[in-house]
Amino acid sequence: MVKRDAIRGGYLYLTVQDVEYRVYYEESGPENGIPIILGHTAGSDGRQYRHMLCDAAVTEDFRCLVYDLPYHGKSLPPHGVQWWAREYSMTKSFMIDFPNAFAAALGLERPVYMGSSMGGHLAIDLALHCPEKYRATIAVEGALRSAVEYVDVGMAGIRREFDNPNVNRASTGAAMMLNISPYSPEENVREITWEYSCGGPGIFAGDLNYYYYEHNVSEDEARSIDTSKCMLYLLTGEYDPNTSPAETQRVADLVPGCKFQAMKELGHFPVTEDYTKFRTYLLPILDEIRQKSAAN
Amino acid sequence: MAVIDFEAFTKASKDDPEFRRAMRYYDGTITLRVGSDEMHRMDFTNGESVEQVAGPGRIEIEGTEEHWINLLQSLPKPFYQCLQSTAVKHGMKMTDTNETFAYLPALNRMVQIMRDLRKAG
Numbered sequence: 061m062v063k064r065d066a067i068r069g070g071y072l073y074l075t076v077q078d079v080e081y082r083v084y085y086e087e088s089g090p091e092n093g094i095p096i097i098l099g100h101t102a103g104s105d106g107r108q109y110r111h112m113l114c115d116a117a118v119t120e121d122f123r124c125l126v127y128d129l130p131y132h133g134k135s136l137p138p139h140g141v142q143w144w145a146r147e148y149s150m151t152k153s154f155m156i157d158f159p160n161a162f163a164a165a166l167g168l169e170r171p172v173y174m175g176s177s178m179g180g181h182l183a184i185d186l187a188l189h190c191p192e193k194y195r196a197t198i199a200v201e202g203a204l205r206s207a208v209e210y211v212d213v214g215m216a217g218i219r220r221e222f223d224n225p226n227v228n229r230a231s232t233g234a235a236m237m238l239n240i241s242p243y244s245p246e247e248n249v250r251e252i253t254w255e256y257s258c259g260g261p262g263i264f265a266g267d268l269n270y271y272y273y274e275h276n277v278s279e280d281e282a283r284s285i286d287t288s289k290c291m292l293y294l295l296t297g298e299y300d301p302n303t304s305p306a307e308t309q310r311v312a313d314l315v316p317g318c319k320f321q322a323m324k325e326l327g328h329f330p331v332t333e334d335y336t337k338f339r340t341y342l343l344p345i346l347d348e349i350r351q352k353s354a355a356n
Numbered sequence: 357m358a359v360i361d362f363e364a365f366t367k368a369s370k371d372d373p374e375f376r377r378a379m380r381y382y383d384g385t386i387t388l389r390v391g392s393d394e395m396h397r398m399d400f401t402n403g404e405s406v407e408q409v410a411g412p413g414r415i416e417i418e419g420t421e422e423h424w425i426n427l428l429q430s431l432p433k434p435f436y437q438c439l440q441s442t443a444v445k446h447g448m449k450m451t452d453t454n455e456t457f458a459y460l461p462a463l464n465r466m467v468q469i470m471r472d473l474r475k476a477g
Contacts, residue, residue, distance in 0.1 A: 209444045226454040230378075234460040238441035242431050299434050301441045327437070 067113045069134075076130075076161045077154060079141055083162070084134035085127040089119035094353050095168040096346075097159050098126035099175030099182055101329065102150075102271050103222075103232065103264025104255045105133025108176065111335035117343060121350055122172075127162055131263050148266035152274035155182050156189055163193065172349055174198035176331055178267055180303070181206075181275040184292065184311065188281055191290035196349050198293040198342075201300050201328050203307040204277040204314075210302055211272050215265075218272070222265040232264055233257035239328030241299035252329050279314055287317035291352075293345050294318060297326030297333075319345075359424045360388060362396040364473050365466070370405060372469055378462035379403045384413015384455060386463075391421045413455040415463070419448035427467065430475050439463055 069086045086106055098109045106126035113124050128135040137143045155178070163171050173194050175182050180202035187197045205211065222232055233253035240249055256264065285292060292315055296308040305322035312320035323330055323341050330338040369375045380403040388396045399409035417439060419427070423446060426436040435445035440460075442448040450456055456463075 221452075221457050224454060224457060227457040231457050231460045234464050235440060235457075237438040237464050238444070240437060242437050299437055301435045301445050304434075 065110065065114050066116075066119065067110065072165060074158075074161050074165055076157050079138050081130045081138050082136060083127055083130065085125055085162070086113060087123060087125045088113040089121075089123040091123060093119070093121050093123035094350065095123045095125060095163070095166075095171035097163060097168070097171050097173045098124060099159065099173065099179030100126070100129070100132065101177035101179060102267035103132075103259045104252075105129075105135075105258075107133065107255055108252075108329065108332045112331060112339070112342075115335070115339060117339070118346060122346060125162075125166070125168070125171075127158075129158060131260050137260075148260075148262050150178070150267045150270040150274075152185065152270055155270050155275075156185055159186070160190060160193060170195040172196045172198065174200065175202075176200040177302070177328060178271040178275070181271060184277055184282075184285075185275060187285050187287075187290045187292045187315075188277065191286055194290045195353065196291040196293065198295065198345060199308075199311075200295050200330060201297065201303045201308075202294055202311065203296075203303040204279070204282060204311055205275065205307075206272050206302050207304065207307060213272075215269060215273065218268050219262070219265045222268070223262040229257045229259065232259065236329070238301060239299075240333055241297060241325055241327035243299075243325040244327065244333040248333050248335075252332050255332075277311075282311055282314035283316070285315045285318070287315065291349070292318040294320040295323055295330070295338075295341050295345075296320070297323045297328060297330050299325070299327035302328055358394050359390045359421055359428075360394070360396060360470060361473055362388075365470055366398070366405070368469050368473060369466065372465065375462055375465045375469060376403070378465055379459065382413055382455070382459060382462075383409065383411025384415065385409065385411075386459075386466075387414075387416045389416070389418040390424050394421075414451060414453055415456045415459060416451045417448070417463075418450075423448045428471050428474050430471055439467060 066088050067086050074083050105128040109126045180199040183197035183199035184202050233256040236256050294308050296305045382400045382403050386398045401409050427442050435441045443450050
């Protein structure tokens, strides 16, 4: 008997902002399950969600779909664009347009969106800008803005560290140690550093343009998020220096009706760092979404 | 009493395959400062530990005794989990030379070896 993961992979073609992308995505769970789109962190890819996609407690009722953003993982850079002649930079509008196009292409009816790190920031942006498209969003390590100590480095400093011809990709993987809880099992820690060592040149640094700069939610915008249209859940690890629980608490204090839990002994990559711990925070949220979906 | 048992670290690092591999090709120094009284320096030529080197590489890490003691705990408090988070969140100082970025895998391993030594007593 061959041992297999219950994950199916495939490619679809999406046109976003007038460019066609061949997009790799994976999914698990029943086709008629509640769709939940999963967004990965900056400079990494959908492999981060492999444990969740194999969690029967999730996939019994939820259809989990995780994409690799263009230039990440198995989603190659597009044809028809001279991407090699320009500096890659992720924008807020692309981050928002991409899951919207993905959901529309697959005919997903008001999916849940959950993302981590820059994907977590996006959960807040989606709840703010397109609540009619999502029944709920879950921000894992989300905030109004990333921690000021990192924002102050500036894109030039970020590119010098993470897009520097003198420095190989192993360093980007090693730099992720700053985000990881010391309680995380070493195998998982090494998997995160491996994934970060695999990224395309300049992609992690370019993603940080959205993560540190274009994602910048004002207090008034946060107050305007309507959780009766799109419920916003917030989960943040106590060892995340980029988005600490204190930073997520600011969102929780401003968004009426949202729900926030700080996660003990977890860091910036809880989904991968220690999924067994993370799911104890996730499953009650999914249960609430399941009950609300059944009632509607 | 020194915060870093540098002699034990030097011995352990020479037998550590991950640290040795992560240091490959390095020509330069790693200098560690603990407060104003404790300083350690390692010299490398082509990635091998040597008595004295004239190579141009320069990696320097400087922290208070409190920084180092918190950093070297087996299960450190939030944001003491590595050198970089200790620098950004707690004020430890690190050079931002290309070598510092390039040899971050080795520096992380160095911290882990020091933690293991400290735990072993």
